[in-house]
Amino acid sequence: MAKIERSINEDFDQLLSNIENGILNGSMSATLEDASDFQSGTARCSVRVFERYSYAGGNRVSLNITLFQNGKDPVHLSAITAGGSQAVFFKINTLGEEAFLDKLIELLDV
Secondary structure (H helix, E strand, O other): OOEEEEEEOOOHHHHHHHHHHHHHHOOOOOEEEEEEEEEEOOEEEEEEEEEEEEOOOOEEEEEEEEEEEEOOOOEEEEEEEEOOOOOOOOOOOOHHHHHHHHHHHHHHOO
16 A cells, blocks of 8 residues: 555646546546545545556555645545555565656646
């Protein structure tokens, strides 16, 4: 498992769109598995679950992204990857998870 958390001063909708497009266009095997959006008053939360094939690990890896914003506060992002190991009792070869998360970091740092 790999994880990042950040607070970002960007428009919520534009950030979400950039993430979705960047992840889906950044890998020929990337898919958006599911999405969920909530709003209550001035608070918003969006969850996206992406999946892609990891050539390094020979398996599929998921990337779960949550964006949260209250009013005009910064957007809080939490991104967690999972599924990049073939071991039974402990995790080995998490290169696929780290590479998937690195793609998101590239998008955020542009």
